[in-house]
Each structure stands twice: as C-alpha cells, then as structure tokens.
Amino acid sequence: MKIEVLGPGCHNCKKLEQDVQKALNELNIEAEVIKVTDIMKFSSYGILMTPGLVVNGRVYSSGKLPVMATLKKWIEEESKK
Amino acid sequence: MTLKDLETARMDIHKSESNPVRKLIGLKLLLAALLWSVTYHYLHPLASWLAYDIAGLSSSSHTGSAVEFFIFEVPKVLMLLAAVVFGVGIIRSFFTPEKTRQILANQRESVGNVLASCLGIVTPFCSCSAVPLFIGFVETGIPLGVTLSFLIAAPMINEVAVVLLFGMFGFKVTAIYIGTGLLIAIFSGWIIGRLHLERLVEPWVYEVGGSRLSLVNERMGWSDRIDAGLLAVKEIVSKVWPFVVGGIAVGAGIHGYVPENMMASIMTKSSWWSVPLAVLLGVPMYSNAAGIIPIMQALLEKGVPLGTALAFMMAVIGLSLPETIILRRVLKLKLIITFVFIVAVGITIVGYLFNFIL
Numbered sequence: 001m002k003i004e005v006l007g008p009g010c011h012n013c014k015k016l017e018q019d020v021q022k023a024l025n026e027l028n029i030e031a032e033v034i035k036v037t038d039i040m041k042f043s044s045y046g047i048l049m050t051p052g053l054v055v056n057g058r059v060y061s062s063g064k065l066p067v068m069a070t071l072k073k074w075i076e077e078e079s080k081k
Numbered sequence: 082m083t084l085k086d087l088e089t090a091r092m093d094i095h096k097s098e099s100n101p102v103r104k105l106i107g108l109k110l111l112l113a114a115l116l117w118s119v120t121y122h123y124l125h126p127l128a129s130w131l132a133y134d135i136a137g138l139s140s141s142s143h144t145g146s147a148v149e150f151f152i153f154e155v156p157k158v159l160m161l162l163a164a165v166v167f168g169v170g171i172i173r174s175f176f177t178p179e180k181t182r183q184i185l186a187n188q189r190e191s192v193g194n195v196l197a198s199c200l201g202i203v204t205p206f207c208s209c210s211a212v213p214l215f216i217g218f219v220e221t222g223i224p225l226g227v228t229l230s231f232l233i234a235a236p237m238i239n240e241v242a243v244v245l246l247f248g249m250f251g252f253k254v255t256a257i258y259i260g261t262g263l264l265i266a267i268f269s270g271w272i273i274g275r276l277h278l279e280r281l282v283e284p285w286v287y288e289v290g291g292s293r294l295s296l297v298n299e300r301m302g303w304s305d306r307i308d309a310g311l312l313a314v315k316e317i318v319s320k321v322w323p324f325v326v327g328g329i330a331v332g333a334g335i336h337g338y339v340p341e342n343m344m345a346s347i348m349t350k351s352s353w354w355s356v357p358l359a360v361l362l363g364v365p366m367y368s369n370a371a372g373i374i375p376i377m378q379a380l381l382e383k384g385v386p387l388g389t390a391l392a393f394m395m396a397v398i399g400l401s402l403p404e405t406i407i408l409r410r411v412l413k414l415k416l417i418i419t420f421v422f423i424v425a426v427g428i429t430i431v432g433y434l435f436n437f438i439l
Contacts, residue, residue, distance in 0.1 A: 010209035048178040048217040
C-alpha cells in the first residue's frame with residue numbers, strides 16, 4: 001500500500017503524517033508513507049487545500065485533518081482491496 | 082458552554098452515529114443553544130456579583146470596575162467566539178475550495194470579483210495553501226484578478242477578527258470592517274484584472290495540467306458537519322484563548338484606570354500621515370487576528386484613532402511578508418509589488434474613511 005501525505009510543511013500536514021504513522025502502527029498494517037511537498041503534484045490530484053491524503057492513488061481527503069477513527073477505517077478498507 | 086461540554090457533546094454525536102436517530106443531534110444542539118443563551122444572558126449580573134459582592138470591591142473604584150470588566154469580558158468573548166466559530170465551521174462544510182472554484186470558473190470578470198470576495202469569507206482557507214489554490218484557480222480559467230480577489234478576502238475577513246471586533250467595539254465597527262474589507266478585495270482584484278498582468282504569472286503555472294478533484298468519500302451527513310463545527314471550535318479556541326485573555330486584560334487596565342476624558346482628548350489628535358504609516362508598518366508583519374487585538378488595544382490607549390488602528394490590523398492580517406514570499410513561487414516580483422501596493426492603498430483609504438466617520 002502506498003500512502004501519500006500532501007503538504008508543503010504546515011502544522012496540519014505534519015500532524016497528518018504522524019496520525020497516519022500512528023494509525024498504521026495501531027492497525028499493524030505495513031505501508032509506504034510518502035511526504036509529497038511538490039506543489040505540481042498537488043494539482044495533478046486536484047487538491048487545492050493542504051493537507052491532502054492519497055491512498056493508492058485515490059484522494060481521500062483535502063484541506064482537513066481527518067479524525068483518527070475515520071483515518072483507520074480508510075486505511076483498513078484500502079488494505080483489504 | 083465550556084470546551085469540556087463541547088467534547089462530551091462531540092462524543093455523544095459519535096455515539097449516535099451508529100444508530101441513525103437524527104432528532105437526537107437536533108435536540109442536543111437545541112439544548113446546548115439554550116444553555117448558551119441563558120449563560121450569556123446572566124454573565125453580566127454574575128460578573129458584577131462576583132466582583133462587588135463576593136470579592137467585596139467597590140463599584141466606583143478603578144480596581145472594581147477593571148476586575149468586573151475582566152470577569153465579564155473573558156467568558157463573553159470566548160462564548161461568542163465558540164458560537165461563531167461553530168456556525169462558521171458548519172457553513173464552511175458546505176463550501177470547499179473545489180466548489181468555490183467551480184462557481185467562479187463560469188463567471189464574468191466583474192461579477193467574478195464580487196463573488197470571489199464573498200466566497201473568500203466562507204471558504205476554508207489557510208495561507209499555507211495559497212499556492213496550490215492559486216494554481217488550481219488559474220488553470221481552471223478563473224481570471225487572475227478574480228483569483229486575487231479571493232486571496233485578499235480570505236485571510237482579511239476571518240471569523241476570529243469579526244468576533245473580537247464585535248465583542249470589543251460593537252456592531253457598527255464590525256459591519257464597516259466586513260464591508261470595507263470586501264470592497265478592498267473586490268476593487269483590488271478588479272484593478273489587477275484591468276491591468277492585464279497575466280504575463281507576470283510564472284509560465285509554468287499554466288502548464289501544470291491539473292485535474293478535477295474526485296474524493297473517495299464525498300458525502301457528508303449532518304453529524305459530519307456538526308463534527309466539523311466542533312472541531313473548528315476546538316482548534317481555534319484552544320489556539321486563540323491566551324490572546325483573548327491577554328487582550329481583555331489590557332482592555333480592563335484601560336477601562337479601569339485611564340480616565341475617560343483623557344482618552345477622548347488623545348483620540349482627537351491625529352496627523353494625516355498616521356494612516357499610511359500604520360499600513361506601512363503593518364504590511365510586512367504577520368500575526369493572527371487574535372494576536373493583533375492586544376496590540377490594537379495598546380495603540381488605542383496610546384491615542385491612535387480607531388481608523389488608523391484598524392488599517393494597521395487589516396495590513397497585518399491581510400498582507401504579510403511570508404505570504405508574499407510564498408506567492409513569489411507563482412507570481413513575478415513586479416506583480417507581487419503591484420498587488421501589495423494596490424491593497425495597501427485600499428487599506429489606507431479605509432483607514433481615512435474610518436477616522437472620518439467615527
């Protein structure tokens with residue numbers, strides 16, 4: 001599984017990256033977490049607001065910090081695909 | 082309503098998500114609103130009672146009125162802030178930047194400037210997203226001037242500034258602030274559009290080739306929206322409360338200790354260059370709206386007229402050195418200077434206007 005966290009380095013972007021790591025640890029799921037800071041890449045996903053969360057190429061959230069429970073649900077669902 | 086109440090309310094909402102009883106959420110909201118209004122209504126008598134009867138301070142003493150002012154204003158402003166941020170959080174859950182982009186994509190320029198400025202108020206925005214937002218808007222074919230109208234209005238008219246202004250200076254000042262802020266955003270964007278400065282946008286911006294955002298989970302229920310509102314309250318109030326308390330403490334000091342006729346006599350003293358100077362000082366500075374309020378209070382105490390202080394505030398939160406540095410990635414320096422110059426002139430005019438009316 002490939003998880004991309006899109007953000008130029010604002011507070012919430014760092015927080016999202018930590019949350020993703022935490023969720024992965026708690027779910028005991030392995031994934032490649034990539035921090036994307038290239039703004040050209042944001043546009044290619046159509047993301048206008050950071051932080052953005054892209055799992056396996058699919059955009060899950062944009063411009064907000066998802067709650068932990070939701071984040072876990074998404075990762076779990078994606079890992080079963 | 083304290084943060085703890087909000088937290089429990091939030092947890093309750095989560096619980097009710099499993100059984101889809103919509104009414105329960107409505108009932109809880111109604112109850113919370115009722116509790117809020119009752120508390121708000123009795124804040125003043127409660128503050129007087131605490132200051133004069135319990136602490137035994139005299140209501141005619143400076144200390145007494147300063148303490149009462151502080152005990153009353155802190156919960157009042159925090160409650161207003163929580164309520165407004167909650168409301169704005171819910172409204173914003175209907176306006177994503179993506180939707181705003183869609184609305185603006187089909188507009189003519191002048192109408193677009195007006196719409197972009199208004200949408201700038203309700204669309205969630207963070208200055209760290211200014212660049213992706215700019216690219217996303219421009220590549221959809223939204224005119225440069227309309228995009229800039231949005232980028233001016235979004236930081237300048239924010240909910241924290243509105244609540245603090247309302248709490249400290251009343252309805253009239255708040256309304257003029259919102260109105261003039263909108264006018265600055267509309268006209269600055271419109272003028273830049275008329276100047277046809279598209280060639281001063283970095284060429285790579287037009288070559289990005291973006292796509293439309295398609296979220297996996299686009300549906301949002303009411304409980305999600307309420308969640309979004311509560312989350313906004315938690316995030317903003319926890320960040321902003323020390324500034325609010327600090328600002329009110331300064332305010333209480335002035336309220337209790339500075340004789341009113343002395344304040345009045347200083348207020349009338351103003352030089353023609355004070356407004357441009359305030360704007361010039363404010364432009365490179367950056368602070369959030371809550372941080373600027375204590376400074377504004379201090380400025381007013383020093384005798385700066387309200388229009389000058391407001392121009393300073395608009396310049397600080399509306400324009401900033403960090404934001405222009407971020408925007409340098411997509412705009413040529415000449416365009417950035419033009420942009421800052423036009424907005425700064427707008428703010429200066431508003432400052433004079435304020436000093437003139439009030």
